[in-house]
Amino acid sequence: MPRSATLALLFSTSCCCLLLIAYSLRLRGHLAAARHEARHDELTGLPNRRAMLAHLDQVLSNPAHRVAVLLLDLDRFKDVNDEYGHAAGDFVLRHVAVALVRAAPPRTIVGRMSGDEFLIIVDGDADTARSCAQAAANALANATITLRWQPFHCHASIGLATAGPGHRAATELLAQADAAMYAAKQAGGGVREYHPDLTDLSRRTDNDRRRFR
Structure with a gap:
């Protein structure tokens, strides 16, 4: 050649x-x-429901791992959408996402489940989760957003649940956090920790387990 x-x-x-x-x-x-x-959630960039549930199932598979979850639901968020429009609602959600990530301690994962509902997975015991919940509540309370030249203060109802020795599924732990969150919302907001006396759990568990899949 x-x-x-x-x-x-x-x-x-x-x-x-x-x-x-x-x-x-x-x-x-x-x-x-x-x-x-x-x-990842398209609006906030946070891990989405699928990623959060997968991570929670993974850490719960280790019986020696201490883990707790915080389920947050924004207060008066429907009023924002109704009064200012969905674009303003999206703006609030992005602002909340940033505030929660900044307030989260190390080895903590913040994600958006759906709508105005956020999940924080805490790598630690109940005391660590309580501290994280208070930090999240304070961060939101101090995060002032201006909507049409009007200040809007973010507040949330937060439900806390700690994984015990018998927890092996994310759905069960999240149902408990959801019951605590619902109790907090009924009380006007703030942080509520799950305990077996919460009567709403039995009424809401089946629906919530389907919702968290």
Whole structure:
């Protein structure tokens, strides 16, 4: 084969290899973006329900792991959407997400479950979770948002539940946190810790377990 033909062949082969490498890198980028989108909330950038439940199931699979959850539901959020519109509601949700992440201690994961409901998974015992809940409540109370030149103060009803020796499923722990959150909302907001005397749990558990799947 003439030298010129050999060089042309080598050049063509090199170009093909470079194109294949570029295409492979592009596919990897698309795959990474798709994976990120599948596990993160589009509005706030926080881990979404799927990612939070997967992480919670993982940590609960270790009986020696101490974990607690905080379920937060914003107070008066429906009023924001009704009075100022959904764009303002989205603005509030993004602001709340930033405030919660900044207030969260190390080894704590903040995620958005749906709507105006957020979940915080705390790596620690009940005392650590109580401290985290108070920090989250304070962060929201101090986060003033201006909507149409009017200050809006964020507040939330927060339910706290700590995983005991028998907890092996995220749905059970979240149902308890949801019962505590519902009790807090009925009381006007603030933080409420789950205990077996909360009578709402038996009424709400089946619906909540379906909701948290």
